[in-house]
């Protein structure tokens with residue numbers, strides 16, 4: 001639940017509105033997951049109510065349910081070859097547009113939707129902007145069948161995410177290990193994670209993010225991968 005009187009929530013809403021301003025008639029939009037993405041979905045719902053014609057795919061059941069409730073036409077991502085623009089939150093983002101995602105547990109779907117998108121923008125309040133990613137745990141989606149060997153492979157800093165005394169279950173029916181990794185070379189860490197059989201996805205987004213809207217005390221900054229920051 002967001003609180004408009006909370007400065008962080010106010011900034012999440014401002015970043016969400018800024019990203020949704022990029023959406024044009026006819027687009028197929030990817031909807032992220034989490035409290036900031038929720039603000040974007042609400043902003044998109046408001047534009048749809050005013051006549052904007054878009055279709056969307058969601059990165060989680062929760063975002064799908066909210067979008068439907070707001071009258072946004074939702075498609076099944078399984079039937080969608082390309083997405084025009086995806087808008088999603090992040091747990092950390094730096095000026096290289098390297099992001100850590102997955103505190104909300106949806107990073108696997110978020111990454112496949114981002115990879116299928118012509119453009120992906122991150123939206124965040126200022127607390128998520130860091131000099132270099134590395135403080136946040138990196139969520140790793142793991143195959144439950146192999147959980148003991150995978151936890152060992154991920155190192156003793158990794159903890160199994162729990163919910164109500166049971167392993168947290170993703171929308172894909174898998175579990176999450178929240179890893180603690182040295183990210184002095186995030187490309188190397190991501191490449192290592194990608195080689196472990198049974199690791200189905202992880203929250204290091206190093207190539208997917210094209211731009212970002214970061215709101216701090218009501219001021220929205222825009223970062224672009226191939227362009228000047230504003």
Ligand SMILES: O=C(CO)[C@H](O)[C@H](O)COP(=O)(O)O
Nearest residue numbers: 034035036089101102104106
């Ligand atoms: O990656 C995510 C979910 O898997 C979220 O986008 C990320 O955790 C940020 O969430 P919030 O906007 O609630 O802080």
